[in-house]
Amino acid sequence: MMQAKTVLIVDDSRVSRMMARQYIGGLHADWTVVEAATGEESLLKAREVAPDLVLMDVNMPGMGGIAAAELLRQEFPAMPISLLTANVQTATRERAAAMGVGFVEKPITEARIALLLSPLEAA
Amino acid sequence: MAAMHTLPAGDRLHLLHSVLCAVNIGAVVLDGDRRIVLWNAWMIKHSGLNNDKVIGADFFATCPGLRGGRVDAAIQQALYNNFPSVLSQSLNKSPFALHANALAVARNERIQQAVEVTPIAVEGAPRHCLIQITDVSIAVAREKLLREQTMVLRSQTFSDGLTGIANRRHFDVAMEKEHRRAKRGGTPLSLLMIDIDHFKAYNDHYGHQKGDQCLIQVAAALAGMLKRPCDLMARYGGEEFAMILPETDVEQATLMAETIRARAHELAIPHERSGTDLRQVTVSIGIATQKVETPVDLEALIGAADRALYQAKRAGRNRIAALLP
Amino acid sequence: MFNLTELENDALIEIFNIGVGQAAASMSAIVHEAVHMSVPSISFIPRAEAARLLGARDAAEPERICGISQHYQGAFETEAILMFPEDKSLEIVRLMVGESVPLKELTEMEQEAMCEIGNIILNSCVGTLANIFQHELEGSLPQYHLGTSDEILTATGSGADTVVLMLHIDFLLEKHQIHGYVAFVLDITALHDLKDQINLYIARAMGQA
Numbered sequence: 145m146m147q148a149k150t151v152l153i154v155d156d157s158r159v160s161r162m163m164a165r166q167y168i169g170g171l172h173a174d175w176t177v178v179e180a181a182t183g184e185e186s187l188l189k190a191r192e193v194a195p196d197l198v199l200m201d202v203n204m205p206g207m208g209g210i211a212a213a214e215l216l217r218q219e220f221p222a223m224p225i226s227l228l229t230a231n232v233q234t235a236t237r238e239r240a241a242a243m244g245v246g247f248v249e250k251p252i253t254e255a256r257i258a259l260l261l262s263p264l265e266a267a
Numbered sequence: 268m269a270a271m272h273t274l275p276a277g278d279r280l281h282l283l284h285s286v287l288c289a290v291n292i293g294a295v296v297l298d299g300d301r302r303i304v305l306w307n308a309w310m311i312k313h314s315g316l317n318n319d320k321v322i323g324a325d326f327f328a329t330c331p332g333l334r335g336g337r338v339d340a341a342i343q344q345a346l347y348n349n350f351p352s353v354l355s356q357s358l359n360k361s362p363f364a365l366h367a368n369a370l371a372v373a374r375n376e377r378i379q380q381a382v383e384v385t386p387i388a389v390e391g392a393p394r395h396c397l398i399q400i401t402d403v404s405i406a407v408a409r410e411k412l413l414r415e416q417t418m419v420l421r422s423q424t425f426s427d428g429l430t431g432i433a434n435r436r437h438f439d440v441a442m443e444k445e446h447r448r449a450k451r452g453g454t455p456l457s458l459l460m461i462d463i464d465h466f467k468a469y470n471d472h473y474g475h476q477k478g479d480q481c482l483i484q485v486a487a488a489l490a491g492m493l494k495r496p497c498d499l500m501a502r503y504g505g506e507e508f509a510m511i512l513p514e515t516d517v518e519q520a521t522l523m524a525e526t527i528r529a530r531a532h533e534l535a536i537p538h539e540r541s542g543t544d545l546r547q548v549t550v551s552i553g554i555a556t557q558k559v560e561t562p563v564d565l566e567a568l569i570g571a572a573d574r575a576l577y578q579a580k581r582a583g584r585n586r587i588a589a590l591l592p
Numbered sequence: 593m594f595n596l597t598e599l600e601n602d603a604l605i606e607i608f609n610i611g612v613g614q615a616a617a618s619m620s621a622i623v624h625e626a627v628h629m630s631v632p633s634i635s636f637i638p639r640a641e642a643a644r645l646l647g648a649r650d651a652a653e654p655e656r657i658c659g660i661s662q663h664y665q666g667a668f669e670t671e672a673i674l675m676f677p678e679d680k681s682l683e684i685v686r687l688m689v690g691e692s693v694p695l696k697e698l699t700e701m702e703q704e705a706m707c708e709i710g711n712i713i714l715n716s717c718v719g720t721l722a723n724i725f726q727h728e729l730e731g732s733l734p735q736y737h738l739g740t741s742d743e744i745l746t747a748t749g750s751g752a753d754t755v756v757l758m759l760h761i762d763f764l765l766e767k768h769q770i771h772g773y774v775a776f777v778l779d780i781t782a783l784h785d786l787k788d789q790i791n792l793y794i795a796r797a798m799g800q801a
Contacts, residue, residue, distance in 0.1 A: 157603075157606035157609075158599065159599065159602050159606050159794060159797050160606050162797045163797040166797055166798065166799045170799070203609060203630050229613060230609065230610040230611070230612075230614050231613035231614065231616045231620075231627075231628065231629070233627070234620070235626040251610050251720070251723075336621065337618070337621065344715055344719065348722060348723070348729075349728060349729060350719060350729075350731035351732070351733050353704070353707055353708050353733060355701070355704035355705045355707065357701045357705040358688060358705050358709075359622070359708075385733075406701070410699055410700070450625075451623065451624065453624075
């Protein structure tokens with residue numbers, strides 16, 4: 145029996161968070177989805193709930209997704225993090241690779257979410 | 268003469284096909300799976316690829332270099348979103364391998380291209396797309412000429428009062444431009460810093476008027492060595508000159524620096540206070556090259572040339588030294 | 593004045609951010625530099641106010657700006673215009689094309705470059721909108737305009753009582769931060785179509801459709 149996982153979705157767009165929650169719930173109704181609207185908030189929530197996966201929007205006001213991902217990486221070296229971005233360019237790929245995080249292209253679709261969740265399902 | 272719409276469908280199609288093949292622009296049509304269904308006479312002529320080689324073939328198998336680039340994105344916009352795209356000549360340098368003639372092929376000189384990708388609705392089949400390629404080589408050449416003429420005019424406010432060559436302001440502007448251009452075009456960029464050896468001693472011994480004449484002579488000789496319009500020789504400081512050599516790698520820059528050093532020596536301007544047995548004016552040269560694989564900041568490139576110049580001075584002057592930034 | 597709820601506003605901004613994000617990736621591939629674009633906010637304003645927003649600093653002598661327009665029709669109809677205030681237009685061209693040219697001397701080649709930039713950004717924005725709303729549209733080729741904002745809005749066929757959906761765009765390239773606008777000229781029918789489509793999208797996001 146697979147353990148119920150916790151996913152932290154970080155995005156300043158409420159609709160975006162709703163959509164991610166919707167898709168994750170559709171694939172795994174028993175998993176917990178926690179939301180954060182800013183990079184700063186993501187750090188607080190991560191400490192609070194110790195998520196099994198973090199989905200981090202890159203384009204956010206204030207701290208921004210990349211800076212937040214870096215801080216999370218430092219504090220939680222083993223936590224799987226995936227950047228969400230519509231702007232996939234060479235610099236982004238390299239930055240993600242250097243930080244040891246994945247990245248996923250926006251718009252968020254059910255298929256893309258399924259792909260992100262599959263490594264967790266194996267555990 | 269029958270109006271087109273009164274012709275039977277088969278003849279009409281034939282007429283349209285003939286027109287498309289005869290027009291003086293490249294026309295390529297792809298079906299929904301990106302297979303080539305039309306490759307007109309202009310394309311055959313300028314690509315060297317006949318219909319039997321391309322019709323039915325996958326577009327990216329025929330033009331592998333275009334995969335993942337702007338043309339690819341434009342084809343996707345047309346086939347999936349039903350939107351047309353333009354690819355300007357200035358942002359997309361000759362994406363297709365098209366040449367004006369056999370000589371151009373040998374010289375690897377492509378036609379300058381303006382490209383449009385447009386969706387085409389086809390009854391009973393998924394959307395197709397039309398790629399139109401226009402030869403804009405003449406317009407580009409004309410603009411280049413105009414720009415060069417403007418530069419000539421403009422350089423008159425960018426010239427050094429004493430020597431008549433480019434001044435520091437001109438150098439700064441040109442350096443920034445060439446740095447950007449090298450990055451865009453993926454070409455190496457070299458910078459030479461040239462300094463007259465023991466110039467203060469020359470001024471002290473011969474007087475400032477002769478000092479000025481020496482500067483004029485050296486500047487003229489060095490400027491006369493420039494081979495291409497994009498190369499620039501500028502007066503960087505009191506007795507310091509800078510030479511910008513775009514599209515020039517380390518070997519070529521080193522060769523040029525050595526030639527300059529020799530030329531300055533050849534001038535045989537007497538210098539009793541040169542501090543060596545030579546007793547004539549010489550120059551030291553610092554070389555820095557930004558390689559294609561390792562682009563750097565402008566400051567880093569100039570800094571490296573400066574440090575190389577210092578190295579040449581320390582090693583005894585009348586010589587060249589090169590450093591990578 | 594036409595208004596959206598906070599949620600509808602959020603949804604539309606997110607959609608446009610995806611659009612300009614993809615445009616930025618395309619532009620990045622052209623200049624081999626990191627390019628970032630985002631839409632921090634949107635507003636619905638009457639046409640007259642839209643004209644004022646763009647460089648009409650001195651009402652007696654309004655500044656000239658550079659605009660690229662494309663017409664879209666099909667499931668909805670709109671004229672989309674990418675505009676940069678005068679002092680920024682030449683900066684964009686200079687950065688993308690790599691040449692230093694005053695706006696007055698913008699050559700035909702650079703106008704074409706500007707057209708392509710507009711084409712990329714507008715197609716990306718509208719394309720994302722069309723995809724997310726699952727609707728089919730037709731687009732036109734880009735047209736270059738140089739004039740006052742008022743002249744450009746008139747030239748692109750917006751009557752006095754049309755509403756303009758204004759996107760504020762932040763454009764970042766080589767540490768140059770440039771603020772521009774994309775204006776969508778919409779009539780009443782189009783506005784309501786838009787509102788309906790956004791709500792369908794939100795309903796799908798909430799699992800209700």
